[in-house]
Amino acid sequence: MTVFRFSPVLIGAVALSSSLYTQSSLASEYAAHEHGVIHLKLAQEGHQVSVELSGAADGFLGFEHSPKTEAEHEQLDKLIGLLKQPEQLFAFAKNCQLDDKVLSIPFKDDDHDADHAHEKDHAHEDDHAHEKDHAHAESSHNDIAANYTFDCKSGQASPFSVKMFNLLPHLEHLRIEAVSDRSVFVGEREANGTFTW
Numbered sequence: 100m101t102v103f104r105f106s107p108v109l110i111g112a113v114a115l116s117s118s119l120y121t122q123s124s125l126a127s128e129y130a131a132h133e134h135g136v137i138h139l140k141l142a143q144e145g146h147q148v149s150v151e152l153s154g155a156a157d158g159f160l161g162f163e164h165s166p167k168t169e170a171e172h173e174q175l176d177k178l179i180g181l182l183k184q185p186e187q188l189f190a191f192a193k194n195c196q197l198d199d200k201v202l203s204i205p206f207k208d209d210d211h212d213a214d215h216a217h218e219k220d221h222a223h224e225d226d227h228a229h230e231k232d233h234a235h236a237e238s239s240h241n242d243i244a245a246n247y248t249f250d251c252k253s254g255q256a257s258p259f260s261v262k263m264f265n266l267l268p269h270l271e272h273l274r275i276e277a278v279s280d281r282s283v284f285v286g287e288r289e290a291n292g293t294f295t296w
């Protein structure tokens with residue numbers, strides 16, 4: 100298994116941006132890029148429940164670059180499979196129906212489409228050549244997000260079960276915000292479990 104390590108420069112960059120976010124009044128609007136952390140946001144309006152999983156790609160995969168090795172390709176494939184079947188990652192008290200899902204993954208496992216990837220690289224260089232220096236610090240970090248909409252008309256959204264820790268071995272902290280007519284729940288989990296919201 101590939102072990103991803105920070106370089107000293109990256110540790111400095113992450114620490115700086117974290118402290119900026121902490122001091123900023125916008126702290127609640129921006130989730131800092133933290134390795135090993137995934138944010139779980141739940142919101143219920145009527146019988147519609149939205150679920151968002153987001154965070155540094157590190158927490159989902161253990162790396163943040165386009166997959167290079169066979170093991171990394173397999174990890175990305177496995178992750179995409181899990182995100183497409185969210186019932187593996189979490190569960191409502193009683194069946195809520197998945198209506199919609201949107202995955203936001205910055206790199207695709209598309210080694211079978213080499214021509215396409217090649218075109219992309221060229222376009223990127225042309226468009227952003229003048230921004231290279233600016234973008235350089237960010238280029239080694241990527242975020243992943245998955246957004247789901249469920250219909251809980253004949254289901255029950257609470258309690259909510261977190262099942263993803265065994266499946267995402269690079270996940271260390273799950274930061275949870277859950278809002279409904281019933282309550283507001285804010286918490287953190289480091290293992291699978293259930294919470295009422």
Ligand SMILES: [Zn+2]
Nearest residue numbers: 155163240241
């Ligand atoms: Zn990162």
